[in-house]
Amino acid sequence: MSTDKKETAPEAKNEILEEAPAEAEAVSEEAAAPETAESQEAPKADKKSRREEKKAAKKKDEEKLAALEDENAVLNDKYLRICAEYDNFRRRSQKEKDGLYGDIKADTVQKFLPVYDNLERALRQGTEDEAYRKGVEMIMTQFESTLEKLGVTAIECLGEKFDPELHNAVMHVDDEEKGENEIVEVFQKGFKLGDKVIRFAMVKVAN
Secondary structure, three states: OHHHHHHHHHHHHHHHHHHHEEEEEEEEHHHHHHHHHHHHHHHHHHHHHHHHHHHHHHHHHHHHHOOOHHHHHHHHHHHHHHHHHHHHHHHHHHHHHHHHHHHHOOOOOHHHHHHHHHHHHHHHHOOOHHHHHHHHHHHHHHHHHHHHHHHHHEOOOOOOOOOOOEEEEEEEOOOOOOOOOOEEEEEEEEEEEOEEEEEEEEEEEEE
16 A cells, blocks of 8 residues: 555656646746737837837928028028119119219310300401411311210201200291291200200291
8 A cells, every 4th residue: 555655656746747847838938928029019119119200300301491491592582682782773873973974074065165156256257367267267176076075066956847955946937938947047056965955056946
């Protein structure tokens, strides 16, 4: 009886030892299974997080780029406006400068016109002194040459139509042989500098 018990005990013990490792392996497998699932989900979460970060960074860069483009457009518009204003200022200044120069030149020439009138009267007077007449003619020629160099021209009158922008009619006459508003006589020659009238021509107008 005792011998059977002794033989049975080791066998039972061996069975327990054989079952224990199997149970331990099962537990380890069960424990390992969740860890594997979590380890698989973790990289997915990391990838998703990185994608979101990249997406957010890209959006931020796009917003920054859009802001810079808007700022650049504003600065470019200001630059173009400044260039346009400067160009207008330069043209206006040049125009004012040219106008001022023209006004000063016209005023100066106007002060010399009485001298021209006196020379013209002297040439209309008859004289037996040919040297005197020749001298006056030379002075008049020089005067007219100087006026031409300054850009001053005489206003056309005789045979022309009366133009209130150029002529000053001081007399009217009826003459069937002349056309309407035709200038038939010049009392005082007129001059202009470019399109600017320095002195109106004093004339007689027919019809």
